[in-house]
Amino acid sequence: MVATNSDRLITMSVQGNIVSPGYPGIPAVPHQIDHDGRPRLLPSLGGIVYNVRLGDSVYGWAGDNIEPGIAIKAPDGAANQALNVFACVGNEAVAMSGNAKGAKGVVTGKSGRFAEHVIISFPHAALEQMAIGDKIIVRARGVAMSIQGFPGVHLKSFGPQLFDAMRIEENDAKLTVPVKAIVPPELVGAGAGLGSEGGAICIQSMDHNALSKFGLDSLRLGDIVAISDLDSAWGHGYRKGGVSIGVVSSTDSIKAGYGPGVTLLMTAPAGEIDPMVVDRMNLEDLLGIRWEGDE
Numbered sequence: 001m002v003a004t005n006s007d008r009l010i011t012m013s014v015q016g017n018i019v020s021p022g023y024p025g026i027p028a029v030p031h032q033i034d035h036d037g038r039p040r041l042l043p044s045l046g047g048i049v050y051n052v053r054l055g056d057s058v059y060g061w062a063g064d065n066i067e068p069g070i071a072i073k074a075p076d077g078a079a080n081q082a083l084n085v086f087a088c089v090g091n092e093a094v095a096m097s098g099n100a101k102g103a104k105g106v107v108t109g110k111s112g113r114f115a116e117h118v119i120i121s122f123p124h125a126a127l128e129q130m131a132i133g134d135k136i137i138v139r140a141r142g143v144a145m146s147i148q149g150f151p152g153v154h155l156k157s158f159g160p161q162l163f164d165a166m167r168i169e170e171n172d173a174k175l176t177v178p179v180k181a182i183v184p185p186e187l188v189g190a191g192a193g194l195g196s197e198g199g200a201i202c203i204q205s206m207d208h209n210a211l212s213k214f215g216l217d218s219l220r221l222g223d224i225v226a227i228s229d230l231d232s233a234w235g236h237g238y239r240k241g242g243v244s245i246g247v248v249s250s251t252d253s254i255k256a257g258y259g260p261g262v263t264l265l266m267t268a269p270a271g272e273i274d275p276m277v278v279d280r281m282n283l284e285d286l287l288g289i290r291w292e293g294d295e
Contacts, residue, residue: 001164001167001168001169002147002148002149002150002168002169002170002175003147003148003149004145004146004147004148004160004163005144005145005146005148006145006160006163006164009141009142009143009144009145009160010141010143010144011139011140011141012086012139012140012141013137013138013139013140014074014079014082014083014086014087014137014138014140015074015079015083015096015135015136015137015138016072016073016074016080016083016118016135016136016138017072017073017074017075017132017133017134017135017136018047018048018070018071018072018130018131018132018133018134018136019046019047019071019072019073019117019132020046020047020132021043021044021045021046021047022046032044032064032254032255033255034254034255034256035206035254035255035256040064040254042062042063042064042254043062043063043064043066044063044064044065044066045065045066045067045071045111045112045113045117046067046071046112046117047067047070047071047132048069048070048127048130048131048132049066049067049068049069049070050124050127050128052066052068052221052251053068053069053121053124053221054068054069054108054121054221054222054282054283054284054289055220055221055222055282055284056068056220056221057218057219057220057221058219058220058221058248058250058251058252058260059205059217059219059251059252059260060252061251061252063251064251064253064254064255065111065250065251065252065253065258065261066250066251067109067111067117067119067249067250068108068119068121068221068250068251069105069108069119069120069121069122069127070105070119070120070122070127070130070136071111071112071117071118071119071120072117072118072120072136072138073112073116073117073118080116081198083118083138084110084115084116084117084118084197084198084199085143085197085198086138086140086143087107087110087118087138087140087157088107088140088141088142088143088157088158088159088162089107089108089109089142089157089158089159089162089247089249089263089265089283090106090107090142090158090159090160090161090162090163090165090283090287091106091107091138091139091140091141091142091159091161092104092105092106092107092138092139093105093106093107093120093122093136093137093138093139094136094137094139095122095126095130095134095135095136096134096135096136096137097134097135098129098130098131098133098134098135099129099130099131100122100126100127100129100130100134103122103123103125103126103129104122105120105121105122105123105126105136106120106121106283106287106289107119107120107138107159108120108121108221108222108247108249108283109200109247109248109249109250109261109263110157110198110199110200110249110263111199111200111249111250111261111263112199114199115191115194115195115198115199115200116198116199118138119249119250120136120138121283121289121291122291123291124291125291141159141160142155142157142158142159142160142163145158145160145163147175149170150175150268150272152268152269152270152272153175153266153267153268153272153273154232154233154266154267154268155265155266156196156197156232156264156265156266156267157197157198157263157264157265158265158266161287162265162283162286162287165286165287166178166224166281166286171274173272174271174272174273174274175268175272175273175274176274176276177226177245177266177273177274177275177276178224178275178276178277178278178281179224179225179226179245179275179276179277179278179281180219180223180224180225180277180278180279180281180282181214181215181216181219181223181225181226181277182214182215182225182226182227182228182275182277183203183214183216183225183226183227183228183262184214184228184229185227185228185229185230185238186210187203187204187207187210187211187214187216187259188201188202188203188204188227188230188236188238189201189202189203189204189257189258189259190202190255190257190258191236191261192236192237192238193235193236193237194235194236195235196232196233196234196235196236196264196267199263200246200249200250200261200262200263200264201227201230201232201236201246201261201262201264202253202257202258202259202260202261202262203216203219203225203248203259203260203262204257204258204259205252205253205258205259205260206256206259215277219248219260220248220282221248221249221250221251222247222248222249222282222283222284223247223248223281223282224245224246224247224248224265224281224282224283224286225245225246225247225248225262226243226244226245226273226275227243227244227245227246227262228242228243228275229241229242229243230242230243230244230267231244231267231269232244232264232267233267233269236264239269241270241271242267242268242269242270242271243267243268243271243272243273243274243275244264244266244267244268244273245264245265245266245267245273245275246262246263246264246265247262247263247265247283248260248261248262249261249262249263
């Protein structure tokens, strides 16, 4: 196991409210144009999602970039920026208001049209009691985590509990990181060119043959993946030899240039990460997330 500074990290609360899905008002048309030029009207970002859960396939849903569980956002812009940056995958979340008050969940990713949502998995029984606007606290821990001896590797949105569970090892001056699949740079889509402290970067899914070729056609929500030739140290951009690691956090999309959303966990612009494809690299297994009563 590699050593980190996790014993010196700050644990602090950040808060958001369950956010409603939204569409532009008249005269804007709410339909989205799919990659074949057809107008489609589908559920999309935000809300409380009851039937798409961690561990489910990212493909085949009658929806667009669905965020499983709940999506939260702080009403104030500055507070939401803090929520989006400080909340880390694997952090505990607690419902602080509403009929599900006291229920506990886990941060599983980030998303949103403008990278403004934090995605949280809760037991189904809690989801049934929740309402739009309920307050959710995240016990944020992970920002400023670093790996001893690897100053060129940047960690982002990476909770220490998840880091430990992934059993990352040092081999020949590189970090061997277990992943479910490796995404080639030509499939990197929406999110490239944007900041890397929150939000997601999409795996383009227009070309089903390419998805099959690279073993991406069986991806599930919560899978850990590597993206080759991607430097996400100060924003997402192509860099030959760079490697980034993330977690699949939202479902497929009908739009050209879009697809399953990946929340960044770590990046090595100079290639100090050596991804190793193995089975069962999903948040369900890594964090032992088995909600009682969930199917």
